[in-house]
Amino acid sequence: MPIETNHSARTWTLSGGSTSYVLHQDEQDRLLHLYWGPRLGGNDLTYDPSDYISFASFDLPVSVLPSELPVCGTGWFGTPAVGIRDAGGNEVADLRVVSAEIHPGKPVLPGLPAVYTEKDEEADSLSVHLEDVVSGLQITALFTVFSGSGAVTRSLTLKNAGREPLTVTSLLSASVPMWRSDLDLLHLNGAWARERRMIRTPVNKGEFRIASARGASGHEENPFLALCERNTDEFSGQVWGVSLVYSGRFLASCRTDIFGHARLSIGMNPDVFSWRLEPGESLTSPEAVMVFSEAGFNGMSQTYHRLYRERLARGVWRDRPRPVLLNSWESAYFDFDEKRLLSIAEKAAEIGAELFVLDDGWFGKRNSDNCSLGDWTANTEKLPGGLAGLSGKIHELGLQFGLWFEPEMVSPDSSLYRSHPDWCLHVASRPRTEARQQLILDLSRPEVQEYIISAISAVLASSGIDYVKWDMNRNMTEAFSDVLPPERKKETQHRYMLGLYRILETITSAFPEILFESCSGGGGRFDPGMLYYMPQTWTSDDTDAVERLKIQYGTSILYPSSAMGAHVSAVPNHQTGRTVSLKMRGNVALGGNFGFELDPGKLPQEELEEAKAIVCRVKQLRNLTREGTFWRLLSPFDGPVTAWAFVSEDLRTVLLCAYSVLSVPNSAPVRVRLRGILPDVGYRTEDGLRFSGAALLYQGITLPLRGDFDSFVCLLKAD
Numbered sequence: 001m002p003i004e005t006n007h008s009a010r011t012w013t014l015s016g017g018s019t020s021y022v023l024h025q026d027e028q029d030r031l032l033h034l035y036w037g038p039r040l041g042g043n044d045l046t047y048d049p050s051d052y053i054s055f056a057s058f059d060l061p062v063s064v065l066p067s068e069l070p071v072c073g074t075g076w077f078g079t080p081a082v083g084i085r086d087a088g089g090n091e092v093a094d095l096r097v098v099s100a101e102i103h104p105g106k107p108v109l110p111g112l113p114a115v116y117t118e119k120d121e122e123a124d125s126l127s128v129h130l131e132d133v134v135s136g137l138q139i140t141a142l143f144t145v146f147s148g149s150g151a152v153t154r155s156l157t158l159k160n161a162g163r164e165p166l167t168v169t170s171l172l173s174a175s176v177p178m179w180r181s182d183l184d185l186l187h188l189n190g191a192w193a194r195e196r197r198m199i200r201t202p203v204n205k206g207e208f209r210i211a212s213a214r215g216a217s218g219h220e221e222n223p224f225l226a227l228c229e230r231n232t233d234e235f236s237g238q239v240w241g242v243s244l245v246y247s248g249r250f251l252a253s254c255r256t257d258i259f260g261h262a263r264l265s266i267g268m269n270p271d272v273f274s275w276r277l278e279p280g281e282s283l284t285s286p287e288a289v290m291v292f293s294e295a296g297f298n299g300m301s302q303t304y305h306r307l308y309r310e311r312l313a314r315g316v317w318r319d320r321p322r323p324v325l326l327n328s329w330e331s332a333y334f335d336f337d338e339k340r341l342l343s344i345a346e347k348a349a350e351i352g353a354e355l356f357v358l359d360d361g362w363f364g365k366r367n368s369d370n371c372s373l374g375d376w377t378a379n380t381e382k383l384p385g386g387l388a389g390l391s392g393k394i395h396e397l398g399l400q401f402g403l404w405f406e407p408e409m410v411s412p413d414s415s416l417y418r419s420h421p422d423w424c425l426h427v428a429s430r431p432r433t434e435a436r437q438q439l440i441l442d443l444s445r446p447e448v449q450e451y452i453i454s455a456i457s458a459v460l461a462s463s464g465i466d467y468v469k470w471d472m473n474r475n476m477t478e479a480f481s482d483v484l485p486p487e488r489k490k491e492t493q494h495r496y497m498l499g500l501y502r503i504l505e506t507i508t509s510a511f512p513e514i515l516f517e518s519c520s521g522g523g524g525r526f527d528p529g530m531l532y533y534m535p536q537t538w539t540s541d542d543t544d545a546v547e548r549l550k551i552q553y554g555t556s557i558l559y560p561s562s563a564m565g566a567h568v569s570a571v572p573n574h575q576t577g578r579t580v581s582l583k584m585r586g587n588v589a590l591g592g593n594f595g596f597e598l599d600p601g602k603l604p605q606e607e608l609e610e611a612k613a614i615v616c617r618v619k620q621l622r623n624l625t626r627e628g629t630f631w632r633l634l635s636p637f638d639g640p641v642t643a644w645a646f647v648s649e650d651l652r653t654v655l656l657c658a659y660s661v662l663s664v665p666n667s668a669p670v671r672v673r674l675r676g677i678l679p680d681v682g683y684r685t686e687d688g689l690r691f692s693g694a695a696l697l698y699q700g701i702t703l704p705l706r707g708d709f710d711s712f713v714c715l716l717k718a719d
């Protein structure tokens with residue numbers, strides 16, 4: 001049984017894969033957290049409150065108890081998982097368990113993205129019902145454990161069952177006490193064009209916080225935090241990861257208590273957040289996905305990869321090979337007309353691309369980034385036959401046709417803004433802060449949601465669109481909806497996200513055959529929330545192959561390669577000015593959803609032939625790179641050589657990819673050991689070299705890398 005109830009010990013043990021997560025209802029009916037780690041037998045755990053309380057002379061029991069749901073005002077002094085303010089302005093809660101039930105499968109979270117089951121056997125769920133008798137606040141804490149992987153999800157639904165309004169001031173999706181502090185933290189830090197760098201730092205006294213206050217999950221931090229043992233590496237050691245299925249402002253923290261015990265939390269950012277619950281109203285938190293691994297970071301990542309690839313991403317494209325695309329952005333920017341696009345597309349078809357994507361600049365009077373967002377009708381000066389005309393011609397070339405939108409935005413210089421100047425996020429008495437000459441539509445407003453749904457749907461229905469790139473290019477300012485009353489102003493950003501999710505659900509369900517890719521200045525909203533609606537994300541605006549090693553390696557900590565857009569662009573690279581070979585650029589990009597971001601007509605003939613060969617190779621390998629188990633082998637953060645590999649489900653096919661950056665004189669050749677393959681069989685390269693699985697696993701393979709920016713991609717098959 002994945003969830004066992006022990007009535008005498010008053011515990012629930014959630015077990016799956018090699019993990020258990022144990023909850024306890026204490027004698028006072030508080031919900032405590034006893035354990036999260038390697039799988040336990042049935043009733044292995046005991047709980048003695050004096051383990052905690054007798055040590056605490058000055059502190060209240062609640063300050064030190066391992067609460068699963070710490071609340072405000074009754075002795076918990078950290079950020080509460082649930083904070084409420086009553087009608088009198090008091091911020092006090094005292095939650096006690098009322099009942100609990102276990103059910104097969106996993107319920108849907110209404111209006112929110114979440115991981116899901118296809119069959120009830122895949123997971124079991126536990127709903128624990130709690131109540132604060134004085135205020136009438138009722139909470140259902142929903143836990144689900146996936147039987148195969150042991151991943152545990154948690155979300156909270158709050159209901160005001162009292163007679164007075166309540167205001168939610170804090171709502172964390174997970175808050176897990178760890179009983180120890182001899183641990184390190186791992187997070188993914190970055191900036192535009194430098195996304196998701198792995199940062200590892202020791203747990204210290206006090207509180208460590210990463211957050212987004214930008215209105216989107218952001219480039220700066222990803223909604224993810226992991227704790228690991230000090231000796232954990234990619235292959236061994238314990239890791240506890242928490243990831244938030246949400247695309248807005250978030251907070252993840254690790255706080256140590258008076259005993260030095262760490263608590264790992266993640267949820268919506270409580271700064272500038274509150275939510276008023278009238279009697280009878282409810283609010284559900286986003287979902288946290290918690291993954292434990294004893295097999296190091298690779299072990300944790302592989303669990304997230306499978307779950308997010310197979311049970312977060314949805315729709316027909318979830319399991320389909322993704323088309324090789326050519327995107328017009330870096331090939332033409334705003335400087336195009338139909339003739340130029342068709343000449344790029346013709347060459348794209350010649351090198352084997354399957355999808356031509358028209359990026360920014362096709363609508364309104366947009367010839368630079370200073371106008372027309374919101375006016376989603378084709379610029380007929382550039383495209384005389386409109387989008388349908390262009391799409392028809394692209395299809396005649398044997399290519400699918402994709403289109404860029406930035407639906408959440410409005411340019412002050414646009415017909416939409418002139419008709420509805422009040423539709424953007426703004427504060428009436430203040431100037432409206434522009435970024436990239438644009439403002440953000442107030443997606444918390446139903447009429448704005450309706451406008452976006454109808455404007456985008458009209459284009460999709462009439463123009464033969466096979467793919468959409470959904471972009472979002474600025475952070476939020478003045479993020480207080482004009483139409484909300486003062487006591488609800490701090491709901492704006494969460495209402496925005498709920499509005500966005502409603503729009504995405506409506507449009508993606510109405511156009512199930514269209515492949516959607518999300519984007520936010522590259523990877524500024526690369527999060528599990530967006531992956532629920534769109535199975536792939538543009539990883540970064542930095543297309544430099546060397547920079548991409550770090551970006552793709554860091555992104556792979558949490559996200560599968562099926563989620564990552566990876567394109568070959570022109571040299572010198574537009575972001576770094578660096579020139580590396582087409583071979584290196586191709587070999588880096590084939591680790592994700594492969595595409596081009598250049599004008600193939602500008603390639604010399606021999607590179608055009610090389611590009612064709614790269615595309616053939618991508619088509620041969622793309623099922624393996626999309627579905628195979630991804631192993632990080634050598635880190636770009638640790639040295640000049642990076643290596644990773646994709647291993648097929650049956651372990652008989654391996655794609656080893658290795659890259660050098662700057663060569664080091666007088667250094668030994670680098671050898672890399674493969675992982676996760678069969679020791680007892682022989683593997684043969686395409687050149688006929690044969691290695692035993694054991695030799696590849698234990699001795700390793702010497703990488704034939706020479707000079708700067710070299711790469712080596714090798715397909716091995718069991719014979």
Ligand code: DGJ
Nearest residue numbers: 329359360519521522541
């Ligand atoms: C930002 C995206 O990341 C780019 O790929 C491109 O689509 C531009 N926006 C267009 O404005």
